[in-house]
Amino acid sequence: MDDKITTADLKRYADLRRQLDALSEAERDRGSPMFINRPDAWFEAGLWRCINGHVSTRYLKSEETGLDLCLECEKPLALTFPEDTEGTPLPEPYKVVSSQVHPELGYVEIRQYLPKETPDAH
Numbered sequence: 001m002d003d004k005i006t007t008a009d010l011k012r013y014a015d016l017r018r019q020l021d022a023l024s025e026a027e028r029d030r031g032s033p034m035f036i037n038r039p040d041a042w043f044e045a046g047l048w049r050c051i052n053g054h055v056s057t058r059y060l061k062s063e064e065t066g067l068d069l070c071l072e073c074e075k076p077l078a079l080t081f082p083e084d085t086e087g088t089p090l091p092e093p094y095k096v097v098s099s100q101v102h103p104e105l106g107y108v109e110i111r112q113y114l115p116k117e118t119p120d121a122h
């Protein structure tokens, strides 16, 4: 492989995983059936999103890096939600109500979970 996975890539991968974790937890809180830490529906759809925003049902298994990689850009990817579409930013499962610089905690946000949007006709 020409493009090696860089430290910056791994940081973006960790960020991607965190965002998907939050979306998973929001699904769990809404009562969706889960397997380990992802909704069953995510496994059934089998969609993968890479750190560059490519979304596909196919991916590359890299034994050298131990990671699952995108077929298009060979960067790390993770199982994503069934409605995910390529080139769109991941939805936030919450909105930021307010933020402040806390004397001990630093920058903090008050977040409020949002109810799942009802799928609208495209």
Ligand SMILES: [Zn+2]
Pocket: 050, 051, 052, 053, 054, 070, 071, 072, 073, 074, 075
């Ligand atoms: Zn990609």
